[in-house]
Amino acid sequence: MSLDSHPTDHAPFASEQDFEACRRLHRTYGTTYYFATMRFPKEIRRRTHAIYGFVRVPDEWVDNPGELSLADRKQKLDEWRDSLHHGLEGVRPAHPVMRAFVDVVREAQIDVREADLFLDAMEADLDVRRYATYDDLRGYMRGSAAAVGLMMCDALRADRREDIREGAIALGEAMQLTNFLRDVGEDSTRGRLYMPLEDLDRFGVTEAQISAGQVSEGWRALMQFEIDRARALYARSDESIPYLPSEMRRAVRLARELYARILDRIESQDYDVFSKRARTTTLEKLAVAARYSLVRP
Numbered sequence: 001m002s003l004d005s006h007p008t009d010h011a012p013f014a015s016e017q018d019f020e021a022c023r024r025l026h027r028t029y030g031t032t033y034y035f036a037t038m039r040f041p042k043e044i045r046r047r048t049h050a051i052y053g054f055v056r057v058p059d060e061w062v063d064n065p066g067e068l069s070l071a072d073r074k075q076k077l078d079e080w081r082d083s084l085h086h087g088l089e090g091v092r093p094a095h096p097v098m099r100a101f102v103d104v105v106r107e108a109q110i111d112v113r114e115a116d117l118f119l120d121a122m123e124a125d126l127d128v129r130r131y132a133t134y135d136d137l138r139g140y141m142r143g144s145a146a147a148v149g150l151m152m153c154d155a156l157r158a159d160r161r162e163d164i165r166e167g168a169i170a171l172g173e174a175m176q177l178t179n180f181l182r183d184v185g186e187d188s189t190r191g192r193l194y195m196p197l198e199d200l201d202r203f204g205v206t207e208a209q210i211s212a213g214q215v216s217e218g219w220r221a222l223m224q225f226e227i228d229r230a231r232a233l234y235a236r237s238d239e240s241i242p243y244l245p246s247e248m249r250r251a252v253r254l255a256r257e258l259y260a261r262i263l264d265r266i267e268s269q270d271y272d273v274f275s276k277r278a279r280t281t282t283l284e285k286l287a288v289a290a291r292y293s294l295v296r297p
Contacts, residue, residue: 010090014103018096019046022053025097029056032262035285036255039292040156041247047155050104053097054115055148058122063190073126081119088112110154117143118151125192134196134229138173145169145176156248167240171252174233175259181226182262185213185274199225213274223271227263234260254292258285 026034026049037048061068061076068076080098087093087102105112121143131137149172150165158164180187180194187194188211200206203222210219234256241252258280265278280288 012103013087013092013099014050014096015099018100019049021096022049022100025049025056026052032258032280032285033255035289036251036258039251039254039289044156044248047104047108048152050097050100051148051151051155054101055118057095057097058119062122062125070126074123077119077123077126081116084112084115104155108154108157110151114147114150117147119143121147129192130197131194132197134198137194137196140194141173141176145172148172156244156252158244158248161243164240164243167237167243170233170240171237171256174230174237174256177226177230177233178259178262181223181230181266182273182278184210195222195226213272215270215272215274220271223266223273227266230263231260250292254289257288257292261288 030052058077058080061073065073083093083098093099093102121140124140146169149168153168199222204218205222241249261280262278266273269278
C-alpha cells in the first residue's frame with residue numbers, strides 16, 4: 001500500500017507532548033544514535049524521534065515482554081500495524097508515539113511499505129530463532145534495519161536515487177550487525193542467535209559455547225570475520241553520505257563513526273562480548289562530535 005492511497009487533508013494528530021514522548025524513548029534506549037541525531041536541524045530531530053519511537057515500542061514488546069504471552073505480543077503487533085494504517089486513513093491513533101509517526105509519514109512522504117516491512121521483522125522475531133545463511137539473515141535485516149534506513153532517507157529529504165538508497169541500506173545493515181555482535185550474549189539468553197549458522201560451522205563454534213560465553217580461538221576468528229563484514233558495509237555507506245542534503249551529513253557521519261567504534265571496542269576486549277558490554281564512552285562521543293564540528297559537512 002502506498003502513501004498516495006490515503007487522504008491527506010486531515011489536521012495533524014500529534015501534540016508537542018506526543019513528540020516529547022518519542023524523544024524520551026529515543027534518549028532512554030538509543031543513547032548513541034540519540035547523541036548523533038541531536039546534530040540534525042530541529043525539524044529533522046523531531047522526525048527522527050518519531051521514527052525511533054515507532055520502531056522501539058514494538059521492539060520492547062518482542063524483546064522484553066514481561067508477562068505478555070506469545071499470543072499477546074502477536075496481537076499487539078497486529079494492533080500496532082492496524083493503528084498505523086487506520087491513522088493514514090484519517091483515524092486518530094490512541095498511542096502518542098503512533099500519532100507522531102503518522103504525522104511524520106505524511107509530512108515526509110515516507111513509503112508506508114517500509115514501516116510494514118519493519119513490523120514483518122518484529123513478527124519474525126516471535127517465531128524465528130536461527131538463520132542458516134547470511135542471505136537468510138539479510139532477508140530479516142531488510143525489515144529490521146534497511147527499512148529503517150530508507151524511512152530515515154525520506155525523513156532527511158534525501159533524493160530517492162538508487163545509489164543513495166543502497167547506501168542507506170548498507171548503513172542500516174552495518175549498524176544492525178554491530179548490534180548483533182555487541183549483544184550476542186544478551187540475545188542468547190532470549191534463545192536467539194543472529195550469527196548465521198554457516199559461519200559458526202566455518203569457524204568451529206557451537207551454540208553451547210556461545211551460551212556459556214566461551215572466548216575461544218574459533219570465536220575470535222568468527223567475530224573478526226563478522227566485524228570485517230560490518231566494516232565493508234560501513235565503507236559502502238560512506239560512498240553515499242556526500243549525496244545527502246548538506247545539513248544532514250554531519251549527524252549521519254557521526255552516528256556511523258560512533259557505531260563503528262563499537263567494533264573497535266569489541267576487538268580491544270579480545271572479542272569478549274559476554275562479560276562486558278562494548279560501548280563508546282561519553283568522553284569519546286564528545287571528542288568525535290567536536291572533531292566533526294570542525295570539518296565541512
